[in-house]
Amino acid sequence: MDTQLILFNGFNGLIVGAFYVLMALGLSLILNLSGVINFAHGGFLAVGGYLAYTLTPYIGFWPSLLVAPTLTAILGVVIERTMVRRLYGRDPLYSLLLTFGLAFIFEDMTRAIWGAQGVPFAPPEYLSQPISLDLFFVTYYRLFMMAVVFIAVLALFMFLRYTRIGVRIRAGTLDLETVSALGVNVRALRTLNFAVGIFLAGLAGVLAGGNLSLEPTMGANVLMPSFVAIIVGGVGSLPGTLVGGLLIGVAAGLTSVWFPSASEAVIYVIMAVVLLVRPRGLMGEEGVMT
Amino acid sequence: MSTLVADGLHTYYGKSHILHGVSLEVAEGKITTLLGRNGAGKTTTLRSLVGLTPSREGKVTIFGRDTTRWPTFRVAALGVGYVPEGRKIFPNLTVDDNLKVPLQRPGPWTAARVYELFPRLAERKENRGRQLSGGEQEMLSIGRALLLNPKLLILDEPSQGLAPLIVREVFRVVARMRDEGISVLLVEQNVRMSLEISDQVYVLDDGKVVHSGSAAELAADEERVRAMAGASAEEWTLPE
Numbered sequence A: 001m002d003t004q005l006i007l008f009n010g011f012n013g014l015i016v017g018a019f020y021v022l023m024a025l026g027l028s029l030i031l032n033l034s035g036v037i038n039f040a041h042g043g044f045l046a047v048g049g050y051l052a053y054t055l056t057p058y059i060g061f062w063p064s065l066l067v068a069p070t071l072t073a074i075l076g077v078v079i080e081r082t083m084v085r086r087l088y089g090r091d092p093l094y095s096l097l098l099t100f101g102l103a104f105i106f107e108d109m110t111r112a113i114w115g116a117q118g119v120p121f122a123p124p125e126y127l128s129q130p131i132s133l134d135l136f137f138v139t140y141y142r143l144f145m146m147a148v149v150f151i152a153v154l155a156l157f158m159f160l161r162y163t164r165i166g167v168r169i170r171a172g173t174l175d176l177e178t179v180s181a182l183g184v185n186v187r188a189l190r191t192l193n194f195a196v197g198i199f200l201a202g203l204a205g206v207l208a209g210g211n212l213s214l215e216p217t218m219g220a221n222v223l224m225p226s227f228v229a230i231i232v233g234g235v236g237s238l239p240g241t242l243v244g245g246l247l248i249g250v251a252a253g254l255t256s257v258w259f260p261s262a263s264e265a266v267i268y269v270i271m272a273v274v275l276l277v278r279p280r281g282l283m284g285e286e287g288v289m290t
Numbered sequence B: 001m002s003t004l005v006a007d008g009l010h011t012y013y014g015k016s017h018i019l020h021g022v023s024l025e026v027a028e029g030k031i032t033t034l035l036g037r038n039g040a041g042k043t044t045t046l047r048s049l050v051g052l053t054p055s056r057e058g059k060v061t062i063f064g065r066d067t068t069r070w071p072t073f074r075v076a077a078l079g080v081g082y083v084p085e086g087r088k089i090f091p092n093l094t095v096d097d098n099l100k101v102p103l104q105r106p107g108p109w110t111a112a113r114v115y116e117l118f119p120r121l122a123e124r125k126e127n128r129g130r131q132l133s134g135g136e137q138e139m140l141s142i143g144r145a146l147l148l149n150p151k152l153l154i155l156d157e158p159s160q161g162l163a164p165l166i167v168r169e170v171f172r173v174v175a176r177m178r179d180e181g182i183s184v185l186l187v188e189q190n191v192r193m194s195l196e197i198s199d200q201v202y203v204l205d206d207g208k209v210v211h212s213g214s215a216a217e218l219a220a221d222e223e224r225v226r227a228m229a230g231a232s233a234e235e236w237t238l239p240e
């Protein structure tokens, strides 16, 4: 077997896994603190990507990298405050239906504004170069992407670990009632937490846009694998989500070396096997972090 | 002046009507104790007072403000510390992190001072909540509430399930809080010891206040105290 082909697909898998991680961490945050399964998460990813596409000609690529996810997060705050919040504490089915509907609206809105055809979103020229001829698939952009994901994940974990607000989010994951009895404005906490999750989705959108191209359906495509990443890693455990996302990304990438047609199915096989062996996921049962 | 006034609270869990017009007052700088057998509605009363299970009828006034419809965090932020039944320590957080959760209102209580009050906790700073003994969890739960710098401290059965020596320690701390000027509302099943430190007593049964008066007066009535203290959960009645 050609090592280069294995490297190529393994590396692709790692990139894809990094997207799953960004998406799944945001989904996990929102699920853990608010009990909402955010089906609109993919929609936020697309919005982030398209906003960066629109902003870049005016403000440049680097500022867009932060501004687009921030605007996406603000949109998230508006939606949380006006709609999602009303369904907290009810049967999860309500918020699931709401976000499911929002996902369709997002997709159609992006289609209406930016067109049904994919639009190219090019990162700066110097980032698009491969680092060597042998490793033509390892462009500087892809390394840069990995670095951004790494920094974002590290920042998130530090935030949860060391800041007072992060500590409250971790506490609220298990017992929000007691957090509120200690004087913490849990409405604001949930809104902020929602915003952080949506920011990560927006960031994933910007990065994904530079890697492939922008499509209205791009969010829907990574949503399901992101849920799988959460389940494989163990619901409630953010480190588990991290491991789960990378694992299924790389597994799907490597599978495409031998059985290209099975590369999508393999993540569900992994999920089934993990659930059979460890019903609460790899790091479920009160993971390291939450 | 009353720190807290509850007037005619009717509280429900879904369709079941639990509190039937509970009224009580907590005097400033005093310990007011709520006694009653299992299932009498003591916890429900406290939950109604802090807004966790808002009453459907009635009025709650805390520090002169009508807090009846306030969300819990606003009530707490007003200066109401709550030590819940079962302590409700965050099991996944270290002792130190547990102390980072509460809103820090300005006042004398800081994490350093909590560690001074409970040296045991200082030794276990890096341990997770779930690794603590019942007594340590109770101390942490009280310390956590103190960080809010409360003017009113509400405790729900702090002595539950603790060894006698620790129980004594807990009661000593509660009495000390009163001496520092904090008004206290205490729910207890340990009748004798709570009467010892209390100023005012209410007895709750079946969601109604069936007795109220000074603690000294009730403590003097040995027959009643014995009946209340010795009663099992099943057969607990207030002798007239």
Ligand SMILES: Nc1ncnc2c1ncn2[C@@H]1O[C@H](COP(=O)(O)OP(=O)(O)OP(=O)(O)O)[C@@H](O)[C@H]1O
Pocket: B013, B016, B018, B036, B037, B038, B039, B040, B041, B042, B043, B044, B045, B085, B189
């Ligand atoms: N979440 C709930 N849903 C429905 N009923 C409840 C709920 N919590 C308590 N109850 C019922 O309300 C009544 C009062 O309960 P409460 O917990 O207030 O009693 P308590 O006096 O605190 O008892 P204990 O001494 O056992 O703590 C009981 O009959 C109990 O079964």
Ligand SMILES: [Mg+2]
Pocket: B042, B043, B044, B085, B156
């Ligand atoms: Mg109780």
